Amino acid sequence: MPELPEVETIRRGLVPSLVGARVTSVLVKRRRMVKHPELGRGFESKLAGRKVRSIMRRGKYLLFVLDGSGLLVIHLGMSGSLVLVGRGERPKHERIRFEFSGGRALSFADVRTLGKVIFCEKRESPLVLHSVWRMGLEPIQRGFGPRYLADRFRDRKAPVKSLLLDQRVCCGVGNIYANEALYRAGVRPTRAAGSLSEPEVERLSKALRSVINDGIKWCGTTLEDDGYRLPDGGRGKFQRHLAVYDRAEGKCRCGGTVKLVRQAGRSSYYCPACQH
């Protein structure tokens, strides 16, 4: 669920309430989701008493910069959500709860429990956050462009869709936005990345940027019966602008029919008439 636009929307929603607030206590209901250090022991006590200095984002990761050079890292996995709640509120599938000064709490709910939280000191971060540091550029970052993409695609035989999902290539891109970007670029997801022409790479580069920016503009994608919520409980609106995702056998804008193929265990949607 949460890809770059969703995580960015969550970040923006949390900043006004949490920056400057102090963690009073932490309740871990699903220990497995705490990744560091040793089985997460000491996680709660290391957080308690710390103040949030800023909230940053890298790809799909949220980084809470805390007092005393502490870093709280949250990844929402497939089904995680972060909602600001009052004292008594217990969202469904709540796994970890951060109580803050002022009586508010940040509730991390996650049906499938594939999300994770990590605490580390800033100086340990290169080691602990290994995968975070080796991620590539985000489509909305300076330096991301046709040249960057072409360099990554050169001589690669893997389907272009797989590379878009590779965080070392397109940081923050997930299944929904990968499908939508390929649609906007007119490129089939099954094409070998290295076979794209220059104009195709150019279009794909632009499409990635625009689709991610639109996703942010519309506060992310909340499919029906979906877990993704804004921190205030609201829903995203980008689902209204999806051209192909989740539309198998549905009508494309061109009048053709949207097709579904499975690639590496993920669904890819495309219009055979618009994408080549």
Add this chain to the structure above:
DNA sequence: CTTGTGTCCTGTAGGC
């Protein structure tokens, strides 16, 4: 290095 597959989880939808 590259590429594809299976696995981690829980919940739900659809077929029979």
Add this chain to the structure above:
DNA sequence: TGCCTACAGGACACAA
């Protein structure tokens, strides 16, 4: 009704 399978916004370990 119930039982079974397939699948779901992600990432990672592993095999070839």
